[in-house]
Amino acid sequence: xxxxxxxxxxxxxxxxxxxxxxxxxxxxxxxxxxxxxxxxxxxxxxxxxxxxxxxxxxxxxxxxxxxxxxxxxxxxxxxxxxxxxxxxxxxxxxxxxxxxxxxxxxxxxxxxxxxx
Amino acid sequence: xxxxxxxxxxxxxxxxxxxxxxxxxxxxxxxxxxxxxxxxxxxxxxxxxxxxxxxxxxxxxxxxxxxxxxxxxxxxxxxxxxxxxxxxxxxxxxxxxxxxxxxxxxxxxxxxxxx
Numbered sequence: 001x002x003x004x005x006x007x008x009x010x011x012x013x014x015x016x017x018x019x020x021x022x023x024x025x026x027x028x029x030x031x032x033x034x035x036x037x038x039x040x041x042x043x044x045x046x047x048x049x050x051x052x053x054x055x056x057x058x059x060x061x062x063x064x065x066x067x068x069x070x071x072x073x074x075x076x077x078x079x080x081x082x083x084x085x086x087x088x089x090x091x092x093x094x095x096x097x098x099x100x101x102x103x104x105x106x107x108x109x110x111x112x113x114x115x116x
Numbered sequence: 117x118x119x120x121x122x123x124x125x126x127x128x129x130x131x132x133x134x135x136x137x138x139x140x141x142x143x144x145x146x147x148x149x150x151x152x153x154x155x156x157x158x159x160x161x162x163x164x165x166x167x168x169x170x171x172x173x174x175x176x177x178x179x180x181x182x183x184x185x186x187x188x189x190x191x192x193x194x195x196x197x198x199x200x201x202x203x204x205x206x207x208x209x210x211x212x213x214x215x216x217x218x219x220x221x222x223x224x225x226x227x228x229x230x231x
Contacts, residue, residue: 043209043222089159103150104220106159
């Protein structure tokens with residue numbers, strides 16, 4: 001019940017395409033859903049995050065769509081660029097009180113390649 | 117944005133020795149830090165939660181006597197891999213929770229190779 005399932009495992013798109021990465025969870029107590037981008041040999045960097053009180057959040061070219069009833073959320077990358085080629089991880093956590101100090105449960109990761 | 121550093125970035129050691137990895141939050145105070153382990157082409161696996169001034173909380177299957185965690189100040193947590201063996205070779209990543217931004221920030225990771 002603590003798992004977060006991420007798909008696809010890998011994804012190849014052409015420059016300008018819109019890759020979509022999906023995640024699903026079981027635990028309804030999760031209330032914070034971040035997406036991280038990781039380049040080889042580096043630590044993950046927070047891209048964008050959402051809480052269950054909204055169905056969509058957009059920051060720059062990155063959009064999270066959230067479906068609370070289906071317990072699914074996805075990342076869309078608009079106008080993808082070769083520099084977006086990286087591994088993307090979704091995650092979920094439960095708040096402790098009013099802050100999200102809860103530990104992150106990560107998805108399996110998606111390796112994205114954007115071809116020029 | 118918030119910055120979290122790790123030192124060293126790479127370490128190679130002989131089997132049986134101990135290695136200490138430092139995680140620092142450079143521009144904010146972090147009461148809670150986390151330590152992760154990542155194998156090649158795999159996801160991050162949470163090892164333990166480090167709380168300033170108290171004992172760390174370890175995840176199931178993680179040996180607390182092998183992976184010693186000390187969170188002595190609001191900006192520093194250390195992970196010591198004791199009596200390291202080749203199977204401990206991995207990428208170790210820490211994260212720190214920033215109360216002001218309500219966000220976890222990750223360090224750049226430490227590549228440990230045990231010969």
